[in-house]
Amino acid sequence: xxxxxxxxxxxxxxxxxxxxxxxxxxxxxxxxxxxxxxxxxxxxxxxxxxxxxxxxxxxxxxxxxxxxxxxxxxxxxxxxxxxxxxxxxxxxxxxxxxxxxxxxxxxxxxxxxxxxxxxxxxxxxxxxxxxxxxxxxxxxxxxxxxxxxxxxxxxxxxxxxxxxxxxxxxxxxxxxxxxxxxxxxxxxxxxxxxxxxxxxxxxxxxxxxxxxxxxxxxxxxxxxxxxxxxxxxxxxxxxxxxxxxxxxxxxxxxxxxxxxxxxxxxxxxxxxxxxxxxxxxxxxxxxxxxxxxxx
Numbered sequence: 524x525x526x527x528x529x530x531x532x533x534x535x536x537x538x539x540x541x542x543x544x545x546x547x548x549x550x551x552x553x554x555x556x557x558x559x560x561x562x563x564x565x566x567x568x569x570x571x572x573x574x575x576x577x578x579x580x581x582x583x584x585x586x587x588x589x590x591x592x593x594x595x596x597x598x599x600x601x602x603x604x605x606x607x608x609x610x611x612x613x614x615x616x617x618x619x620x621x622x623x624x625x626x627x628x629x630x631x632x633x634x635x636x637x638x639x640x641x642x643x644x645x646x647x648x649x650x651x652x653x654x655x656x657x658x659x660x661x662x663x664x665x666x667x668x669x670x671x672x673x674x675x676x677x678x679x680x681x682x683x684x685x686x687x688x689x690x691x692x693x694x695x696x697x698x699x700x701x702x703x704x705x706x707x708x709x710x711x712x713x714x715x716x717x718x719x720x721x722x723x724x725x726x727x728x729x730x731x732x733x734x735x736x737x738x739x740x741x742x743x744x745x746x747x748x749x750x751x752x753x754x755x756x757x758x759x760x761x762x763x764x765x766x767x768x769x770x771x772x773x774x775x776x777x778x779x780x781x782x783x784x785x786x787x788x789x790x791x792x793x794x795x796x797x798x799x800x801x802x803x804x805x806x807x808x809x810x811x812x813x814x815x816x817x818x
Contacts, residue, residue, distance in 0.1 A: 549725055560727070561734035568721055568735055569655035571620045571647050581624040581649075587642065589650060592671070597646035597653025599664050604634060611680040612639045612672060613816055614702075616665065618686025618709070621800075622649040628804040629683060632813050638680065643668055645688065658714050658750060659743035661691035662698075669700060681816040685709060685803060686774065693782065694750050697758035705763040706812050709771055709799050712778035714747040752778075756785020763789040764815040766808055773799040790815070 549567075552560035587602040602623050613633050615626040623642040630640035645664055647653035665688070669679055681704040684692040689710035696705055711717065715736065722732035740746050748754060763786050767779030776793070783791040792811050794802055802808045 549727060549731075553728060553731055557730065557734075560731050561738060564721075564725070564727060564731055564735045565738045566655065567725070568718070568739070569647075569657050571656065581622060583624045583627055584642075591651070592668070594646060594664055594667060595660065597656070598651045599646060599668060600644040600650045601668070602642040602644075604640070608639060609676050610637070610639045610678065612641055612677040613680055614665075614669060614672070614682045615640055615642050616645065616682065616684040616688040616692065617648065618684075618688050620648075621685065625685070625800065625803050626683070629809050629812055632809045633816065636813055636817060638816065639677070641672065657739060657743065658687060658691055658694075659739075659745050661688055662694045665691055665695045666698070666700060669695075669702060673701065680704065681706065683708065683812060683816070686799070687711060690714070690750055693752070693755045693759060693786075696761065696763075697755035702761065704761055704816055704818065705759070706815060707763065707765045707779075707782060708802065708808075708812075709767050709774050710765065710778055710782055711774040712752050712781045714750050718747070752781040752785035756782060756789075757787070759786045759789075762815070762818075764792065764812065765789055766792045766794065766802060766811065768794045768797045768799070768802055770796060771799045 549560055549563055552563055584602055586605065588605055590601045590603070591598045592601065600623070615630055617623060617625050623644045626642050630642055633640045644651045645656060645661055647656040665682065669682065673679055679702045682692055682700070682702050683706040685708040689707040692705060693707060693710065696702070718732055718736050721727070722729070736747060765779050765782050767774070767776050769776050779791055783789045792808070794805065794808060797805055797808070
């Protein structure tokens with residue numbers, strides 16, 4: 524029997540005593556002070572879990588040069604190989620709660636083919652500053668990093684992004700991101716559905732969930748449906764590869780199909796048995812990504 528994203532998330536949070544305490548506190552707030560519950564839910568919704576301090580030290584990145592760039596009220600951290608040239612550059616991005624080292628198998632394979640991989644940890648992740656982040660900030664960070672790398676004289680060949688960062692990448696591409704190719708790895712299709720999942724996991728009422736959504740949308744100046752495939756797909760004009768596992772318990776395979784159908788000419792590579800993150804190190808997936816990026 525397959526496991527739903529709700530069951531997966533519920534198991535994770537129910538096993539965490541801090542998360543159980545937060546669920547209890549939010550429940551009390553909903554009854555006594557609804558506006559406080561919305562603020563608390565918004566804060567928790569924007570906090571990456573597992574916490575970033577768990578991923579600050581990654582021995583596999585020891586040979587990569589780390590460079591923090593201030594960004595908004597936080598920062599992003601870029602990792603490059605020592606002595607890296609200014610050739611065809613590929614930016615690689617982890618997903619929500621992830622870290623740069625997860626993208627190393629693809630980065631090494633790209634480097635073996637003469638490309639210049641750059642790993643980036645997004646705000647509130649890994650060694651980057653910030654305590655909270657969100658999908659809209661991810662998109663802005665992608666646009667900023669790409670533009671700054673181009674300003675340094677780099678030819679931006681492609682951006683490869685996993686999970687929530689893939690959602691952000693599709694949105695940035697629809698806004699005219701200046702890259703030649705995209706790779707979306709296990710992308711989610713709807714941030715609105717994430718608010719519903721979050722509310723279910725923490726036992727929040729629809730009133731609190733709707734307040735959370737409105738608070739995020741008002742602060743970021745963008746509505747959640749603007750990130751969905753039907754909104755961004757028709758405006759993505761560069762060759763796009765989508766990779767998704769049939770058994771992904773975090774983002775549905777149907778999400779990948781939605782992007783494939785919305786982006787003209789997009790290719791969908793289906794995997795089985797790799798789940799949500801193991802596909803990042805799978806040989807067949809890595810080869811397909813390298814082949815797509817090289818063109």
